[in-house]
Every structure is written in structure tokens, then in C-alpha cells.
Amino acid sequence: MSLAILSVAILLLVGVVLRQSLRPLRVLFIPGSVVAGFVGLTAVTLLGRLGGEVVAAKTSELNETLAGWPGPLIAVVFAAMMLQQSGGSPRPHDDSTARRVGRQGLMVWIIVLGETMVGLWATWLLIQPLYDVPNSFGMLIETGFAGGHGTAAAMGQVFASEQVGLEAGLDLGLLMATCGLVYGVVSGIFWINVASRLGWLRDESTQSASASVSQQPKPIGYQTTSPDAIDPLLLQIVWIALAVGAGMLMQAVVLGLAGQIDVVMGAGAASDAVGADAELSKRMSASNVMDFPLFIYTMFGGWLVRRVLRQLGQTHRIDSMTIQRLSSTAMEILVVAAITSLKLSAVAALIGPFSILFVCGAIWTAICLMVISRWVLPREYWFPLALINYGMSTGTTATGFVLLRVVDPELKTGAASDYALAAPLSAPFIGGGILTIALPLVLLERVSIVWPATVIAAAVLVLVGVGRHLGRSD
Incomplete structure (x- = not known):
């Protein structure tokens, strides 16, 4: 150690x-x-x-x-995520705010759900006829592109679970996230140049900032309590530790109850079965169904700790900025540990299907940026807002804001504000949220890939139709 x-x-x-x-x-x-x-x-x-x-x-x-580090570290990240207080918008609200935010939220669902759609169709039609991979292999685009390295680390545990059986999932997810990060910046600059030549950018938004913005150091560990009682930074670590501990306790209780259910339902009676019957019995057991990774439970642990403090009127004891810094620290260490311990042999064995998914994901995100975003997003600043979404959907939100600063260096448009306000409509569910994690564990490996691929494609088409209808009303 x-x-x-x-x-x-x-x-x-x-x-x-x-x-x-x-x-x-x-x-x-x-x-x-x-x-x-x-x-x-x-x-x-x-x-x-x-x-x-x-x-x-x-x-x-x-x-x-x-x-062995990514598992505990991602549990810390998810616990801290639920402890933090959501930020507000720097922009005043008006009658059109809800509509703009709704359309931005809808666009994120189209992009990210579309990444899953493209991944599943590519897996079904192009990859599985040539390679023996599970249905959940198609989730790698959303995992690496929209989720990033943190989600890749979390989903690595999901992919490696008995329900999925993709041992190389962590390595492939991290590779997808890294490739997406580089691709997002390089291709984003290319698309900005294309948009400029097409006249999609306002003159004032393409001008570079005349002066660099000075960055003032921000303090960490604000005094939410008297330092005579406990160090303020340590107090924030205590909240995270309580959230992680609560999550571990939840996991132990759930697995204990699942084991008791298996005993009552006579799961042990199937121990003499062999082959497919034995595998089916194992997969249908409550212990197998409820065996979720620890970070799922620590996420609820963070919510529980914050809920208790709210009931006690003590939420001011949580310093969200410090919690976010501690979470970022865990994420930095997680990235180093995860990439350093990559199993190149596992990646090399699946580099063919990986490349297919990467190309399909690149094509889809480009279509969303250059075509669908024009239909859905507010007409007056659709491209700056689309750039944030593009960065988010190919790497990280930070990438999106880097691209935004190229076309809107002084943030004069409402793109940044709308993106921030709409984040709660999608972040808890997709791009590393609940649905991202649940699909492989609950659905994809239990039915033919035809059904989820078809249903998700239909949902994306409906969302695009709704978005285009709203866009025409501008």
C-alpha cells in the first residue's frame, strides 16, 4: 500500500x-x-x-x-455528489425560462439516450455477428462519452458483475472516455470553424477575449462550525465518511435480506441443477439480482445524511464547495489508479468492436451538434448551447465550456445559464445516472437485444419529433 x-x-x-x-x-x-x-x-x-x-x-x-482503488474511490465520489447542494442560476428568470430549460433538457436526453441507441444497434447488427460480447457492450459509448472517466470506473463494476460478465468493461470504458476527451476538443474546434464559414456565429461571439481573466484562489474548508470543536475541513470529511458508512450498512442489510429471501424461496433446492438450468437459477436468485456495486448504496447514503441534517436544521454545516473539492480529489486519484492498472491485453482483444462503437458514437454526436440541435434549441444561441452539449457528450462538461469560450468568451449568451438550469432534468438519470447503471443490471442481459434497441430508438425518435415541434414555434 x-x-x-x-x-x-x-x-x-x-x-x-x-x-x-x-x-x-x-x-x-x-x-x-x-x-x-x-x-x-x-x-x-x-x-x-x-x-x-x-x-x-x-x-x-x-x-x-x-x-482495487477505483471501487472505494467512486463510492466516495457518489456519496459526495448527493451531499452537495445544487447551485443556482446566475441569470434572472423570465416567462421563457422554463421553456428554454425544458428544450435544453430534452436535447440532452436525445443526445445521451441516442448514444445508447447507437451502441445497441451497432452491437446487434455489426459486432455480435463477429464477436462474443454481451448486449451491455453497447453501453460503452454512453459510459465513456457522456459519462467520462468517473462513470467508466463505476460502470466497470457493473460490466464485471455476474449479470453482465464483461470483465474488460472497466478498461474499455476508460479507453472510450480518454479517446472521447481528446476527440471532443479536436473535433469541436473543427465544427466551430465549419459553423463560422456557414455563418452560424455572431460576429461579436467569435472575437477573442481582450484580456485574460484573473483567477483568485478559493479557500477550502469554510468554517461551518467553531474550529475549537473540530477542524472545518475534517468536518466535511466526516460527512462523506458517514455517507459511505451508511451506504455500506445499506448494502449489508439488503444482501442479508436477499439471502434470507433465497432461503425462504428454496433457492438452494436448485443446487443440483446443471448447465443452463443452474445458470438461470443463479441469475434469478434475490442475492444475484440485488448485488449492486457499493457506489449505488453510498449515493443513497449521501442523500440520507443530507436529509437527516435538513430535518435537524443543520444543513449549513455542509460546505458544498469543500465537499466538491474532496470529491474532485478522489476522482483525480481514481483516474490515475484506473488508467495505470489498465489491462492492455483485454483492450487489445476487443479493439475491433471498440473501434466500431467509437466511430458510431462520433457520427451520432456530430449529427446532434450540426443538425438536431438546430431543430430543438433556442434559435438565438443554439450553437453555443449545442457546443456545451457536444463537449458533455464526448468527454466532460468542462470540455463543453472550453468550446463555449471559443465562440462566447464573455458568456454573453444564455447558453451557460440554460445548461446549468437543465442539468437536474438529466444528470440523475442518464450519462452515468440511475438508468445508465440499471439498464445492464436489470434489462439488457435478460432479454434479446432486439427489444431494448427498438424501444430506445423509438423513444429517441419521439423526443426528436417533440423537440422539432417546439423549435418550430420560435
């Missing part, structure tokens, strides 16, 4: 130095943690192959240790 901690600390420092020293990394806005992860992956791979037996053994031990 000490070697792992020291290694991650060194890798993070190396990643930050390289990110600040190499212009291409800065231009593409590649986070230092991602750079650190790939430096670690390269070092682990070379040392494992070229080092002696002792070095190879230590490298393998380090790799196994880091591979």
Missing part, C-alpha cells in the same frame, strides 16, 4: 509537470491526472516486461493494489 501511495503521488506530480510543459496537452485540455495515468501505464508495462523477476513481481503487486 505504501508503494502504491508513493507511486500515485509521484505520477500526479509528473503528470502536472508534463501537462504544463507540453503545449499539445494544454491545447487539448488533457487533465494532469489523465497524463499521470498514462505515464504510470507505460512505466508499469515496461517494468513488467523488461525488469527482472523482483521488479516484475513488485510491479504486478502495485498493479493489483491500484486496480
Whole structure:
């Protein structure tokens, strides 16, 4: 463990130095943690192959240790996510606010649900005839593109579960997230140039900012209680720890009850079954159905802790900014550990179907940016808002705002405000939300891929139709 901690600390420092020293990394806005992860992956791979037996053994031990970090860290991230207080909008509301926000929320559903649709159809028609992959393989586009590295780490546990059986899901999801991050920035700049030549940008929005914005350091660990009682930063760690502990307790109780249900329902009577009957019995058991990853329970743990504090009138004890910083810290470490411990052999074995999904996802997000967004989003600033969605759907929301600053450097349009207001309409459900996690566990591996692919495609078409109807009323 000490070697792992020291290694991650060194890798993070190396990643930050390289990110600040190499212009291409800065231009593409590649986070230092991602750079650190790939430096670690390269070092682990070379040392494992070229080092002696002792070095190879230590490298393998380090790799196994880091591979166990993403699970607990993503549990912390999800617990902190539910503890934080949602922010408000910097823009005043008017009569059209609800309509604009509704259309933006609808557009996010079209994009992200469409990524699942495209992934399932590509898996059904192009991949499964050639490769033996589960139906949930099609979720990799949404997992990596819309979800990013955090969702990829979380979904890695879902993919590896007995219900799905895709052991390489974590590695493929992280690779999809990394490729999407780079692709989103590069292709986004390309589409901005295309839009400029088509006359879709206002003159004032294409001008660069004349002066750089000074960044003031923000304090962390605001005093939500007297420092004589407890350090303010430690108090925020306590809230996260309580949320994680509550989640672990929930998981233990649910699995215990599921085991009792199996005993009462006579699940053990099927132990003599063999082959398909044995597999069916195992999958239908309550213990298997309710065996969700820990982060799902810690998410509810965070909600429970905040709910209790609200009932006690003590929500002011939670400093959302500090909670967010602690969550980001866990996420940075998670990214380094997850990428460093990537199993390249697992990725290489499925690079063909992975490439098919990546190309399909790239085509879909481009269609959403250049075509569907014009139909659905507010006409006066549809392209700046579409750029935020494009960044979100190919990497991270931060990527979207990077692209927005190219066409709207002073944020004069209402794009940023509308995006923030509409986030609660989609974030809890898709792009790493409840539906993203539930689909593989509850549905995709229990029915033929034909049905979810068809139903989701129909839903996307309906949403596009509704959005176009609303857009015509401008």
C-alpha cells in the first residue's frame, strides 16, 4: 500500500509537470491526472516486461493494489455528489425560462439516450455477428462519452458483475472516455470553424477575449462550525465518511435480506441443477439480482445524511464547495489508479468492436451538434448551447465550456445559464445516472437485444419529433 501511495503521488506530480510543459496537452485540455495515468501505464508495462523477476513481481503487486482503488474511490465520489447542494442560476428568470430549460433538457436526453441507441444497434447488427460480447457492450459509448472517466470506473463494476460478465468493461470504458476527451476538443474546434464559414456565429461571439481573466484562489474548508470543536475541513470529511458508512450498512442489510429471501424461496433446492438450468437459477436468485456495486448504496447514503441534517436544521454545516473539492480529489486519484492498472491485453482483444462503437458514437454526436440541435434549441444561441452539449457528450462538461469560450468568451449568451438550469432534468438519470447503471443490471442481459434497441430508438425518435415541434414555434 505504501508503494502504491508513493507511486500515485509521484505520477500526479509528473503528470502536472508534463501537462504544463507540453503545449499539445494544454491545447487539448488533457487533465494532469489523465497524463499521470498514462505515464504510470507505460512505466508499469515496461517494468513488467523488461525488469527482472523482483521488479516484475513488485510491479504486478502495485498493479493489483491500484486496480482495487477505483471501487472505494467512486463510492466516495457518489456519496459526495448527493451531499452537495445544487447551485443556482446566475441569470434572472423570465416567462421563457422554463421553456428554454425544458428544450435544453430534452436535447440532452436525445443526445445521451441516442448514444445508447447507437451502441445497441451497432452491437446487434455489426459486432455480435463477429464477436462474443454481451448486449451491455453497447453501453460503452454512453459510459465513456457522456459519462467520462468517473462513470467508466463505476460502470466497470457493473460490466464485471455476474449479470453482465464483461470483465474488460472497466478498461474499455476508460479507453472510450480518454479517446472521447481528446476527440471532443479536436473535433469541436473543427465544427466551430465549419459553423463560422456557414455563418452560424455572431460576429461579436467569435472575437477573442481582450484580456485574460484573473483567477483568485478559493479557500477550502469554510468554517461551518467553531474550529475549537473540530477542524472545518475534517468536518466535511466526516460527512462523506458517514455517507459511505451508511451506504455500506445499506448494502449489508439488503444482501442479508436477499439471502434470507433465497432461503425462504428454496433457492438452494436448485443446487443440483446443471448447465443452463443452474445458470438461470443463479441469475434469478434475490442475492444475484440485488448485488449492486457499493457506489449505488453510498449515493443513497449521501442523500440520507443530507436529509437527516435538513430535518435537524443543520444543513449549513455542509460546505458544498469543500465537499466538491474532496470529491474532485478522489476522482483525480481514481483516474490515475484506473488508467495505470489498465489491462492492455483485454483492450487489445476487443479493439475491433471498440473501434466500431467509437466511430458510431462520433457520427451520432456530430449529427446532434450540426443538425438536431438546430431543430430543438433556442434559435438565438443554439450553437453555443449545442457546443456545451457536444463537449458533455464526448468527454466532460468542462470540455463543453472550453468550446463555449471559443465562440462566447464573455458568456454573453444564455447558453451557460440554460445548461446549468437543465442539468437536474438529466444528470440523475442518464450519462452515468440511475438508468445508465440499471439498464445492464436489470434489462439488457435478460432479454434479446432486439427489444431494448427498438424501444430506445423509438423513444429517441419521439423526443426528436417533440423537440422539432417546439423549435418550430420560435
